[in-house]
Amino acid sequence: MSVSVGRGAGRPRSAGPRSAPTELEGCVLGILWERGPCTAYAVRRVFLDSPSPYWSGSAGAVYPLLARLEERGLARALESASGRRARRLFALTTRGRAGLARWLGPPLPDWIWGVPMDPLRTRVGFLGAIPAARRRRFLAESVRQVRRHLESSRAQLTGACAADPFAELVVRGALASLEARLAWLGDAQRRLGRRR
């Protein structure tokens, strides 16, 4: 039964100031850089308002994260009073700037360049488990929904982001990935036989 006699294990991992930032941390460094000093709440708002669902912008993620950045010396908190009310503005330090640049790379770990994860693609691999009719429903519904997201991304492109060329590129990237997905779904429909 594998009694595990010894004193147990667990990785050290240490979270030392030298360890590479997570994706969310890098992202927050970027936000601090482009917005300048702002409150944790403002950082949350960026995620809350963005249509991307990868991060919720939950307080439970953002507040501890900012505290982490502070104790690693990547950000510092300026106690600022707006009116009577105290607010903590987080600003990027020089080390924070450097950390952002390092996170941006190169060099970058290899998984960054690899095929991004796609929940739709994973599912298609197991489509053999459901009858052909349901398979067709799956693909048809996917086409419809992806198309819907595509349209809302296109609306974003024509919007405000034309100001910042990098923000525009991000939207274009999202667009490109959705278009590729749509084309691939169409291909799947043809290959699996749209009718019958």
Place this chain on the structure above:
Amino acid sequence: MSVSVGRGAGRPRSAGPRSAPTELEGCVLGILWERGPCTAYAVRRVFLDSPSPYWSGSAGAVYPLLARLEERGLARALESASGRRARRLFALTTRGRAGLARWLGPPLPDWIWGVPMDPLRTRVGFLGAIPAARRRRFLAESVRQVRRHLESSRAQLTGACAADPFAELVVRGALASLEARLAWLGDAQRRLGRRR
């Protein structure tokens, strides 16, 4: 200081047998379906051998997950002896089959259809934080690395997967997403000015 008087919170979430499976759980259900009864180690191998980096196939993930599936009645363990050695073969139950079908959808939660997360794209949004020369290096390196992954995916396509049309579609999907990324990176290079 927000003392949080009450008896604390935390979501119930409950992990009841009715709750939707995670992506990894759905994936494992799929593996159990397509391979038939197999050991936890065999399930791990699938992730270990696959080039996708989203899941490590670590024992610490797979063994508890299979135990979870078992206690939810989605899989059952067959005690089997190969030679003198005892092995636990996990097999999909009828409920497991149904769970797989439900995970495959439709219906599916909306985030499934949305823009998949891309660590490269996130970084491009903050490329303004580094000097133009480094920006070009970033893009050139990205093109090189993505191209490399593209080639290895193409090699996979010509390989064994031609047997299963769904596995082939998965590879084609990966290919499509890498090609779209590459084209987008080229576009980025043009827009940001390849030279100067």
Place this chain on the structure above:
DNA sequence: CCGCTCATGTAACTGGTTACATGATTTA
């Protein structure tokens, strides 16, 4: 006999999540 793969786990930790509590300020 050595080392490799097969095989089964466990322990510590981590970076997220939801859900709550609290209160000031602004706006309808």
Place this chain on the structure above:
DNA sequence: TAAATCATGTAACCAGTTACATGAGCGG
């Protein structure tokens, strides 16, 4: 003045991760 938003957190939980421990069976 009621409701929304701004603002700051905490507690419980969860599904992963790395790293270890253990041992059978097999090919050289």
